[in-house]
Amino acid sequence: MNGSRRHFLIGGGACAACLPSLAGARVLPTNLESLVDTNYEPLDPDERGMWQSCERIEEMIRTSPQRLDAPALQDYTRGVVERLVGRETPDLRIYLMRDSSFNASMYPTGMMIVNTGFMARVRNEAQYAAVLGHEAGHFFRKHTITGYRSIRRKTSTMAFIGAAAGAAAGYSGQGSWVDAANVINQALVMSVFQFSRTHEAEADAFGIMLMARAGYSTSAASAVWGQLIAERMASAKQRGAKYKDRSESAFSTHPPSEDRMQDLSDTADHLSTVVVTNATDGRDEWLAAIQPHRAMLLEEQIKLNDPGASLYLVESLAQDGWTGVLRYNEGEVYRLRNADGDDVKAADAFAASTALPDAPAEAWRAHGFALLKAGKTPEGREALNRYLTMKPDARDAGIVRYTLNQ
Amino acid sequence: MKARILFALMPMFLAGCIPTYTLKKAGPTTVANGAFTVQPSSAWNVVPKDVSRTEWEEVWTQNGPLLDTVAFLGGLPEGKAVVVQKKKEEQRVPLFRANMSAEDLASMVEASYRIRGVTVFNVESVDPVEFLGGQGIRVRFNYAPTNGITKKGDCVLRVIDKKLYVMKLEGVSSHYFNAVVPEFDLLVSTAALQK
Numbered sequence: 051m052n053g054s055r056r057h058f059l060i061g062g063g064a065c066a067a068c069l070p071s072l073a074g075a076r077v078l079p080t081n082l083e084s085l086v087d088t089n090y091e092p093l094d095p096d097e098r099g100m101w102q103s104c105e106r107i108e109e110m111i112r113t114s115p116q117r118l119d120a121p122a123l124q125d126y127t128r129g130v131v132e133r134l135v136g137r138e139t140p141d142l143r144i145y146l147m148r149d150s151s152f153n154a155s156m157y158p159t160g161m162m163i164v165n166t167g168f169m170a171r172v173r174n175e176a177q178y179a180a181v182l183g184h185e186a187g188h189f190f191r192k193h194t195i196t197g198y199r200s201i202r203r204k205t206s207t208m209a210f211i212g213a214a215a216g217a218a219a220g221y222s223g224q225g226s227w228v229d230a231a232n233v234i235n236q237a238l239v240m241s242v243f244q245f246s247r248t249h250e251a252e253a254d255a256f257g258i259m260l261m262a263r264a265g266y267s268t269s270a271a272s273a274v275w276g277q278l279i280a281e282r283m284a285s286a287k288q289r290g291a292k293y294k295d296r297s298e299s300a301f302s303t304h305p306p307s308e309d310r311m312q313d314l315s316d317t318a319d320h321l322s323t324v325v326v327t328n329a330t331d332g333r334d335e336w337l338a339a340i341q342p343h344r345a346m347l348l349e350e351q352i353k354l355n356d357p358g359a360s361l362y363l364v365e366s367l368a369q370d371g372w373t374g375v376l377r378y379n380e381g382e383v384y385r386l387r388n389a390d391g392d393d394v395k396a397a398d399a400f401a402a403s404t405a406l407p408d409a410p411a412e413a414w415r416a417h418g419f420a421l422l423k424a425g426k427t428p429e430g431r432e433a434l435n436r437y438l439t440m441k442p443d444a445r446d447a448g449i450v451r452y453t454l455n456q
Numbered sequence: 457m458k459a460r461i462l463f464a465l466m467p468m469f470l471a472g473c474i475p476t477y478t479l480k481k482a483g484p485t486t487v488a489n490g491a492f493t494v495q496p497s498s499a500w501n502v503v504p505k506d507v508s509r510t511e512w513e514e515v516w517t518q519n520g521p522l523l524d525t526v527a528f529l530g531g532l533p534e535g536k537a538v539v540v541q542k543k544k545e546e547q548r549v550p551l552f553r554a555n556m557s558a559e560d561l562a563s564m565v566e567a568s569y570r571i572r573g574v575t576v577f578n579v580e581s582v583d584p585v586e587f588l589g590g591q592g593i594r595v596r597f598n599y600a601p602t603n604g605i606t607k608k609g610d611c612v613l614r615v616i617d618k619k620l621y622v623m624k625l626e627g628v629s630s631h632y633f634n635a636v637v638p639e640f641d642l643l644v645s646t647a648a649l650q651k
Contacts, residue, residue, distance in 0.1 A: 149575050356548075386550050387550070415559065452584040
């Protein structure tokens with residue numbers, strides 16, 4: 051079976067045949083019901099074993115130094131999930147993790163992990179809901195245990211032994227939660243990649259169904275992928291590299307992004323005609339929730355020094371209006387790239403940041419150093435003094451004071 | 457018969473190919489391809505060279521590289537990076553430039569961790585420091601690798617004649633880092649350029 055959701059849906063049932071707005075036969079996403087309720091318990095030894103592995107991972111995550119301590123954002127995230135599933139969710143535990151990669155994941159025990167690298171790229175609450183709904187789809191459709199059973203049915207003895215050994219390593223407590231989590235993910239990859247691609251496609255369908263029911267603009271789901279593709283293209287162009295959709299790999303568990311984006315877009319268009327009325331994207335709600343964390347989220351991305359991706363991100367977020375934080379980070383992209391002429395571009399961005407009312411203190415520091423580099427000593431010293439006034443206990447105050455005393 | 461002898465001798469050949477740790481005794485010694493000298497008060501293990509490190513770097517350890525390391529970088533020229541990286545890699549450490557500000561140098565150190573998947577990286581302080589007979593900068597930091605064991609670092613850097621000189625201590629924050637700090641401070645204070 052082809053991995054794209056379009057083909058997955060085509061393989062479904064007859065209900066869709068009577069829906070003229072969808073090309074060909076499809077199963078409506080609304081036909082995907084939850085297989086898990088709030089009191090769900092693992093049914094058999096396979097599932098109980100999987101749960102024990104996951105509980106071990108969760109124990110490590112709970113105390114990980116990577117965990118983001120942000121109670122308000124945590125509550126907000128749960129609120130979005132509960133709006134999606136239409137009930138309270140005592141069976142789900144949500145962990146916000148400081149990880150700069152674009153990802154979120156779901157475990158069969160109800161543990162949901164949301165990376166800061168995903169939050170950094172989100173433009174509105176509907177986009178956030180699109181990915182959380184997708185992850186919820188994995189949980190409510192019991193994908194992990196089905197994937198595990200698929201290994202037993204479809205792979206060679208050695209592969210199964212490998213998976214079992216990996217699971218044992220997870221139990222032993224050696225390595226990190228990431229290692230242990232990889233064991234489970236690897237197990238899914240090892241099965242048959244189209245099998246888990248099918249899971250991804252079903253989770254997409256489930257997620258978009260939840261979005262429609264909750265009144266979110268379903269076009270946000272394809273927009274998330276569109277933004278990610280555009281970002282990776284910008285990154286490749288900057289590096290002089292050819293853009294390659296990494297999800298096309300035979301070992302990928304995700305359908306190719308462009309196919310996926312198109313499928314999501316098609317379904318969203320369809321749902322908007324038959325299910326959703328007065329859908330919203332929740333832009334203001336998202337901006338209010340993320341504003342206290344945006345500087346940190348951007349720092350995590352910009353300091354990776356992937357200038358094409360970083361500039362795309364900053365400019366994409368600036369479509370909602372330039373802020374001092376965004377201009378400062380634009381300057382940081384140029385400062386770190388440090389190509390010919392970037393010193394001038396960085397200086398201009400830092401200057402622009404300091405002209406905005408919400409300029410962070412760091413913008414004044416960067417502005418000051420840029421002016422000193424350009425030989426504008428009095429102005430540079432003034433900017434550095436401004437930085438120390440705004441942030442007298444700054445962690446780099448020592449070197450800034452030393453610079454001023456030269 | 458000949459094949460059997462060759463097969464029997466193979467482990468010996470292979471053993472000869474495996475890089476081994478060597479001992480660096482206390483007392484004045486040169487480091488980083490002779491770029492500068494330091495005077496350790498105790499013996500150190502020199503970590504074997506490998507392809508993950510640049511030709512300008514040398515690494516020592518007391519208790520094993522997972523627990524503590526001291527790295528020496530001697531005379532990195534302009535246009536080079538403090539780490540081995542490919543030109544078209546998505547995430548890259550900024551290349552060294554002689555006109556880098558203290559802020560730029562600190563960012564370079566930070567980027568060398570972030571591109572390796574470290575997201576939680578905190579700069580504790582950036583201060584001036586006496587190093588190799590002149591004024592350099594000292595960056596203290598901590599970070600959380602994905603294995604959950606937090607580490608601390610202390611890095612001194614100075615640009616001399618358009619080349620970068622670095623000494624960096626890194627260790628597990630629970631014990632090993634603090635245990636090596638006095639010796640690292642001694643190494644920094646005794647560091648001298650090779651004449």
